[in-house]
Amino acid sequence: MTDTTTDPLARSTAPAPTDPSIPGFDAVDVPVADGVTLHAAVGGSGSPVVLLHGFPQTHLMWRHVAVALAADHTVVCPDLRGYGASSKPAATTPDTYSKRTMAADVVALARALGHERFALVGHDRGLLVALRAGLDHPDAVTHLGLLDAVPTLDTWAVLxxxxxxxxxxxxxxxxxxxxxxxxxxxxxxxFFGHFLDAWATEPAAMPDDVRAAYLRASAAAVPSIVADFRATAGVDVEHEQADRDAGRRLAVPVSVVQQDWGAALGYDAAAVWRPWADDLELRLTDAGHFLAETAPDEVVADVRALLQR
Structure with missing residues (x-):
């Protein structure tokens, strides 16, 4: 019998009966830092792709995309620190929920699963973590897919x-x-239901059981979710400003897919992203914010195209 107290890839306990899961994927709980364990769904085989969820969601948002990509990739879908079934440490320092810390979690998770290098796709909050991972860990991230958000520094500038x-x-x-x-x-x-409803262009794409799972997970994580966002108004800005001042840029192929926030908020989306990446492709979508759920085939096609670059 496996000793789950020492096995770094211990199979987690079964999800609650009312919580859906990603078909064909295994659930793992992996220690990534002192006292912090990330919960993840893992499936498929082939070159690794890590998918990072947004707010107010969990790894479950990738359920369609992950299954499609698993046909020829090993797909890892974690709950970020502070979300879902992952650890929710108290925010004892500004860095506890900095994107730098959360990116280090993701790199540690991938390495514990045997992946020294991997493609990374992030949506919303996951985009911010993925961006930081690409800047801080260029030796680990091979490709970067970024869905429907703007870098922290630019977010505050365009609002x-x-x-x-x-x-x-x-x-x-x-x-x-x-x-x-x-x-x-x-x-x-x-509070959390407001965003699930207001940002949903196709409510049917988020079934009642999935919506309920997001709400349960978010209600159980209020302090850590707030700490994640509070970092975005503080230490994350400092980190990105330091990058901007130093001229640091992403050195991997980057794909950005987003709604036309530029038209809505009065800025040039390409001009916002261009200073961050040398090899950048940007595409606008009308699939809405939850595009991995409303248009999974579109997202899968974008990821596959990115991996060919």
Whole structure:
């Protein structure tokens, strides 16, 4: 019998009966840092691709994309630190939930699974972690797919006037510890459900059981989710500004797929991304924010095209 206290790739306990899972994938819990374990779904075989979820979701958002890619790739879908079934350490320092720390988690996870080099795709919050991994770990990341968000430094720069109301949650969760946790924790289903509903262009693409799983996971992670966003208003900005000042750029092929936020917020999307990457392809989509669920075939095609570069 496997001793799950010492096996770094110990099979996790079965998910709750009401929680869906990715068909054909195994669940693993992998220690990645002192006291921090990432929960992940792993499936397929071939060159590795790691998929990072967004807010307010878990690795389950990749359920369609992951199965398709697993036909010829080893696919790893973790819950980020602070989300889903992964560890949720108390934010004792600004770096506890910095994207630098979360990116190091992902690299450690991949290496524990035997992947020294891997392609990385991130959506929303996962995009920010993937971007940091590409900058900090160019020896590990071979390709970078970035879905529907903007780098932290640029996010704060493009939010202006009334248009910033669309990102009210960024400002709420940037407040000092106590207030946002209390407000969100008082009615988490209303808060997190607002984004699941407001950003869904095709509600049927997110079935009731999946939506319920996202809400349960988010309600159980209010302090860590707030800490993740609070880092985006603090230490993450400092890290990206240091990169910008030093002229650091992504040295791998980069694919950006996003909604036309530039038109909505009044900026040039290509101009925002160009300073970050030498080998960049940007495509706009009308599939909405949750594009991995509303248009999985489109996302799979984009990832496959990226891996050919």
């Amino acid at each position: 202006q006037g009334r248009s910033a109301a669309a990102a009210f949650h960024l400002y709420l969760m940037a407040q000092p510890p106590g207030l946002p946790e209390a407000l969100i924790g008082a009615s988490p289903d209303v």
